[in-house]
Structure formats: structure tokens, C-alpha cells
Amino acid sequence: MSQATTTDSTSADATASIDPAALPGGVPVAAPQGRRPGSRWIDDWRPEDPDFWRDTGAPIARRNLILSIVSEHIGFSVWSLWSVLVLFMGPEYGIDPAGKFLLTAVPAAVGSVLRLPYTFAVAVFGGRNWTIVSALLLLLPAVPMTILLEPGISYSTLMVLACLAGVGGGNFASSMANINAFYPQRLKGWALGLNAGGGNIGVPAVQLVGLAVLATVGAAYPRLVPAVYLPLIVLAAFGATRYMDNLSAASNERGAMREATRSPHTWIMSFLYIGTFGSFIGFGFAFGQVLQIQFAEQFATPIDAAYLTFLGPLIGSLIRPVGGHLADRLGGARVTFWNFVAMAVGAGTVWYASVERSLPLYLVGFMALFVFSGIGNGSTYKMIPAIFRAKAAEQVAAGVDPVAAERRSIRLAGALIGIAGAVGAFGGVLVNIAFRQSFLTSGTADAAYVVFIAFYAVCVVVTWGVYRRPGSRLPGV
Structure with missing residues (x-):
């Protein structure tokens, strides 16, 4: 039976290196020197x-995945706190809608910036060790x-607290790089x-907590x-301490992130x-703020909006694994292409409903956006390792x-996960800025919806041109 070699208090003298011939179907990993007992x-x-996966790997991977989900879930909840807290802030706080959109944009911005160092942290400290640290950092906000x-609290103090909440956004990148x-x-x-x-379910979870507080x-x-x-x-940090593991294979070699930035696929x-x-x-x-502003007559109190706010993020979170599963079966590029088509249609539905002041159609369109953003999250992340796997096959053919080609594909995929996670999270900032600017200039979100439609149309063209057009698609992506 295959056994994983673990460096702990009873086996501190692990083998310094592993014979490639002993690793069928895998990548030889040099055992790190100087690990602490x-x-x-x-x-x-x-x-x-x-054989290794069946006998040894799967149970270990499953245990780490469960603890990773728990920690990342709480991180998302802390990151999303301001989507709930702004609903509590009535006239006594003296904040206009533009100010509230800024409070929700700031954590998204800080979280997107932190995702790059959080990805590096897995390589430097180990997935388990960094999960402990990143969980405890959530106490800061x-x-x-x-x-x-x-x-009575000042707006500048609120902005500082919103910045601190950004630490929750970094957890995603380190968690994904580790589980990959x-x-x-x-x-x-x-x-x-x-x-x-x-x-991602941490987003609707914190909104449900907010709803419970408002209702009680x-x-x-x-x-x-x-x-x-x-x-x-505290419980998440304890669980990671007690049950998670560090993988030497997750420790990126020097220059992986820099090498990944030179690949056009990283930026695409x-x-x-x-x-x-x-x-x-x-x-x-x-979502909650937009409902309160654009349909003020139907959502006169914060609790009215809170009843609906959590539904979209909940649906989008639950369906994300479906996007990954579909990408496993059909190919990530195919799923992503048609998904962006559906997102453009959803944004068009929301825009039309906004112009016509149709709340039911508006909700249908927004729910569609959440559904397809969730599916697209899964399919795009499936594309990342598939791209470098296809590149590795080309190198082997040449x-x-x-073994070297596979090692390189793993390194670059891990690095790209960190970069894409950081850049993608910044999209949350752009969405909130688009809404803020649209309301400031016209009093409605209609201009923002037009921008979203145009952006999704560009994503359709890019996906087709790079990964779906005959003669340009990488095999298996």
C-alpha cells in the first residue's frame, strides 16, 4: 500500500530526495530541508x-479540502460584511448612497491586492500553516x-474598518492554490x-446572519x-491546526509567478x-443597495431588502461546483464561452426590467447573473490547469x-490561480464603482447595466478567439 511520507515529530529525518522511478504518474518532489518537527x-x-490516490491520497486530500472550505467560507463572510452592514446604516449615520457603495468597494479592492501575497504564502509557509495564520487575521476586522x-462613528473610521475587512478576500487565493x-x-x-x-457561500451566509439580526x-x-x-x-484556526497538512509539492520554485506573468494566457x-x-x-x-435605491417603494426598510439579498449569492455559490463538473466533462472553454453569452442575456434582461420598472423581471435577470457567474467561476478555474497541461503535452512531444514538463505545468497553474484570483477580485471593485457612478450621474443603474452587457460581449469574443476558434484552441482546454 502506498503511504505519504510526512515530516513530523517522529520522522524529522525524511528522505532528502525521491527517485523519479518510484513515482509512476506523479512528479518527484525534493523533501524540504530544515522543516521544524x-x-x-x-x-x-x-x-x-x-494506486497512491486510492490507498493514501484521496482521504488526506478530502480532509484538507473540508477544512479549507470552512476557513475560506468564514473569510468570505468577513470580506462581505459591508454588503450587510450598509443596510443597517440609516439617516442617523449621515451616509449617502455613493458613500455606501464606496464602503463596499474598499474591501473588494484590498482583498484583490492581498490575493497575490496570500498565494505566495502557501509556497513559503505551507498550506496548513498559512490557513491557521489567515484565519486568525480575520480577527483584525x-x-x-x-x-x-x-x-456617531466617523466615516473615516468606517473606511478603516472596511479596509481591514479586505483581509478576508485573500483567503480564497491561498486556499485555491493549496487545494490545486x-x-x-x-x-x-x-x-x-x-x-x-x-x-463563496460565505457571502449569502453573512447576509442571512444580517437578516436574522435585523429580524430579531x-x-x-x-x-x-x-x-x-x-x-x-477561532474554531477555524483550531481545525486547521489539528487536521490539515502542508504539501511540499505546493511549494513553488523561485520565479514561478514571474514566469507566469510572461504567458499571455495568464492575462487572458x-x-x-x-x-x-x-x-x-x-x-x-x-445587490441589497441597488434594490433599496432603485425600487425604494417596494423596499422601504432594510429588512425588506435583506430577505432577497442573500438569494443571488447563495445560488451562485451552490452552482459553482456544477460549473467545474461541466468543465470536466465538456471542456472549460466551451462552458465558459456559452456562459458569457448567457451572462450578456441576463444583463440585458436586468437593463430592460430596470427601464420598465418591472421588479419580477429584474429579479429573474439578476438571479440569472448570479447563476451564470457561479458556473463561469467553476469553468474558468478548470481552464487554468488544463491550459498548462496542454502546453506540457506540447513540450513532451518536442x-x-x-517529469520536468509536468512539474512546470503545476508551478505555472498555481501561480496563475493566484494572479487570476487577484485580478478577478478587482472586478468586484469595478462593479461597485460602475453602480456608484451611474447613480451619481443619472439617479439609476441603467448605464452600469449597459457597461456590463458590453463587457460580457467582449468576453465572448475573447473566449472564442483564443480557445474556441478552429485552429487556435488548445487541446483539452
Whole structure:
């Protein structure tokens, strides 16, 4: 039976290197030197070896995936806190709609910037170790919010608290880079989709917490929403400490991120991810405010909007693994192409409903946007390892050593996941800025919807031109 070689307090003298011949279907990994005892490093990891995966790899990967989802879920909830808290802020806070959109845009911006260093952190510290640290960092925004949020607080203080909430946005990148290394190629779409979908559910989860607070004690106590997450953050850190592992294979070689930036596919996939994840997180942050402003007669109180706010992010989160599964079966590029077509139609429906003041049609269009942004999140992330896998096959055909080609594909895929996650998250900022500017100039969100339609149309053309056009598509993408 295959066994994973783990560096712990009883096996600190792990083999310094692993014979490539002993790794059928896998990549030889040099065992790191100088690991501290008890750090739970696994040095022998061969997910592409069927025997190893069946006997040893799958249970370990599943355990780490579950704990990763839990931590990422709480991170998303903390990141999304301001999509809920702005609903509590009535006239006594003295903040206009433009100011509220800025409060929801700031965490998205900070989170997008943090995703790059969070991706590096997995390589430097290990997936388990960084999950512990990143979970505890969520206390930085949650504790002061619990203490300070009340009428009379200055807008500058609110902006600082909104910036701190951005740390929750970084968890996604480190979690995805870590889980990508645990699973074999044939299961990456499913595993990454499940990991991301479970994390994304943190957006509707925090909105449900906000709804519960509004329904029970009213809008006077926004501080109760972050307070709910204080014990959950501590439990997530404890779970990672007790049950997760570090993978030596996840430690990127020097220059992986720099090498990935030289690939045009890095920037193409980052652009497409703006259209999927950027839409999901941007709409998730803004949906409640847009409802309150654009349909004020139907949503006179915060709780009226809160009843609907969570539905879109919930649907988009739950369906993300479906996008990964469809991409596994049909190909990521095919699913992504038709998904952007559907998103353009959804945005067109929302625009038409807004002009006609039809709330039912408006909700149908927005729910469609959440559904297809979720599917697109899964399909685009499936494309990332598939692109570099196809490039590795080309290199092997040209005479490059298969082990070296596969190692390089894993390195570059992990790096691209971090870059695309960061750039895609910035799409959430752009969505909120588009809404803010549209309301400032015309009093409605109609101009923003036109921009979204045009952007999705460009994504359709890019996906077809690079990955779907006959003669230009990479095999298996």
C-alpha cells in the first residue's frame, strides 16, 4: 500500500530526495530541508498515481479540502460584511448612497491586492500553516467592528474598518492554490469548484446572519453581525491546526509567478475571471443597495431588502461546483464561452426590467447573473490547469522530459490561480464603482447595466478567439 511520507515529530529525518522511478504518474518532489518537527509536511505526494490516490491520497486530500472550505467560507463572510452592514446604516449615520457603495468597494479592492501575497504564502509557509495564520487575521476586522459600530462613528473610521475587512478576500487565493496541489488533473475542476463554492457561500451566509439580526433586534445593533464570527474564526484556526497538512509539492520554485506573468494566457484568463468572479462578488456586495435605491417603494426598510439579498449569492455559490463538473466533462472553454453569452442575456434582461420598472423581471435577470457567474467561476478555474497541461503535452512531444514538463505545468497553474484570483477580485471593485457612478450621474443603474452587457460581449469574443476558434484552441482546454 502506498503511504505519504510526512515530516513530523517522529520522522524529522525524511528522505532528502525521491527517485523519479518510484513515482509512476506523479512528479518527484525534493523533501524540504530544515522543516521544524511537528510541522506536518507531506513530502511524497503523487495524486496522478492511481494506486497512491486510492490507498493514501484521496482521504488526506478530502480532509484538507473540508477544512479549507470552512476557513475560506468564514473569510468570505468577513470580506462581505459591508454588503450587510450598509443596510443597517440609516439617516442617523449621515451616509449617502455613493458613500455606501464606496464602503463596499474598499474591501473588494484590498482583498484583490492581498490575493497575490496570500498565494505566495502557501509556497513559503505551507498550506496548513498559512490557513491557521489567515484565519486568525480575520480577527483584525471582526473585533474592532464588534466594538465600534454604532451611530456617531466617523466615516473615516468606517473606511478603516472596511479596509481591514479586505483581509478576508485573500483567503480564497491561498486556499485555491493549496487545494490545486492536492488533487489529480481529472478531479481538479470538481475539487476547485467545491472549494470555491463552499467559500463563496460565505457571502449569502453573512447576509442571512444580517437578516436574522435585523429580524430579531432591528437595525440598531450592526455590531452583532461581526460578533457572530468571533468564535467561528477561532474554531477555524483550531481545525486547521489539528487536521490539515502542508504539501511540499505546493511549494513553488523561485520565479514561478514571474514566469507566469510572461504567458499571455495568464492575462487572458485573468480578464475572463473578472467577468465571472468579479461579477459574482461585485453583485453580491451591491445587490441589497441597488434594490433599496432603485425600487425604494417596494423596499422601504432594510429588512425588506435583506430577505432577497442573500438569494443571488447563495445560488451562485451552490452552482459553482456544477460549473467545474461541466468543465470536466465538456471542456472549460466551451462552458465558459456559452456562459458569457448567457451572462450578456441576463444583463440585458436586468437593463430592460430596470427601464420598465418591472421588479419580477429584474429579479429573474439578476438571479440569472448570479447563476451564470457561479458556473463561469467553476469553468474558468478548470481552464487554468488544463491550459498548462496542454502546453506540457506540447513540450513532451518536442522532446522535453515528461517529469520536468509536468512539474512546470503545476508551478505555472498555481501561480496563475493566484494572479487570476487577484485580478478577478478587482472586478468586484469595478462593479461597485460602475453602480456608484451611474447613480451619481443619472439617479439609476441603467448605464452600469449597459457597461456590463458590453463587457460580457467582449468576453465572448475573447473566449472564442483564443480557445474556441478552429485552429487556435488548445487541446483539452
